[in-house]
Amino acid sequence: QSALTQPPSASGSPGQSVTISCTGASSDVGRYGYVSWYQHHPGKAPKLMIYDVSKRPSGVPDRFSGSKSGNTASLTVSGLQAEDEADYYCSSYAGSTPFVFGTGTKVTVL
């Protein structure tokens, strides 16, 4: 099972929006509605930000939103804040594998 493809980096100024793509295949992202997104500050525990493509866990700001079209999922961070600077990973359920992660995107707040 190959890793899902994400852009290595993304950036935006405070208050702007940034969108991260996550491209998989018909066997994972395209097949299942179980795409999730994680924020990871190096040295810390990763944090669940989005699950089931577009749902937010309690406590996650509504500035974070998710969507999916075909084999590609996306995470949008609106109203960028300094604390949003982190690595972001997508993940998809993939059946027998059973999970595959994205290659990761480093978000920089300019």
Added chain:
Amino acid sequence: EVQLVESGGGLVQPGGSLRLSCAASGFTFSSYVMHWVRQAPGKGLAWVSRIIHDGTITTYADSVRGRFTISRDSAKKTLYLEMNSLRAEDTAVYFCAADIEYKFDYWGQGTLVTVSS
């Protein structure tokens, strides 16, 4: 407060063995599928293994199948990963994660495993 605390990492020679532990608290451990996920230096996250609620079904990534064994002790609320025949490419930070319904709800901070002579 939910906590997952990994331990047992360290420096080991190629071909050696190591046992990782992950102590859980603050949530109903027996209700969650548990996973190990690793991150090699400078690389992204990679799923390693999972064990279902009652420990009867385990699954492994191709890269570790036959060398790693995942287990859990519900009484101790602890997850384990027994790692044998370690290789340089197993060098990584190993995270434990709790999953309910196809997402990793809770994560630990990780423990570093270095395989080197």
